[in-house]
Amino acid sequence: MALKASALSVGDTHSEVVVDDLTRTQLVMYAGTSGDYNPLHTDDVYTREVAGYPGVFAHGMLSMGLTGKMLTNYVGDGRLKKFGVRFTNQVWPGDTLTSTAKVVEIRDEDGDKVVELALETVNQDGMTVITGSATARVDP
């Protein structure tokens, strides 16, 4: 169902848990689907002993994709005009992520109603792992 500008107010929020207890298997699945085989995401021995991190961690684009799941559930399919993020902290196996979109502006653009959203994804400790913004076309 698509959003309606007439039913939206600045400050409205929508939140979803986008992943619960992220697994290493999901990191391997994302490596396969994206073609990004950087061993930092799949090879725990390399990541600990050579790269010096505590262990494998998620691809930034996996965090962005999970955030995008919340975003398209909220605005509807085929509605996005812009979607941008910054990766502010790493995401680890075992993390549970909650993504939130907040309405910051509703305006007219090229004859359409569009909504400007501020995005944030946090982990189970409340640490922000993604910040971003999106623009979506909505119904009048």
Next chain:
Amino acid sequence: MHFEYHRHPKAGDVLTVTTHEGKKWEKESKRAGKLMFTETIQEFRDQSGELWSPPARSA
């Protein structure tokens, strides 16, 4: 990472991607010293040259 979507792709479209460099900048990090950033801009155009998805920017 930033995406701009211009229109929906249709079955049968032929998309061609071009890549060029965008901005470059540096930042001091307390943890890791000097950080160098470069921006890569990818533009996807359809068979008539119309922008389809990008610019996708990654730094």
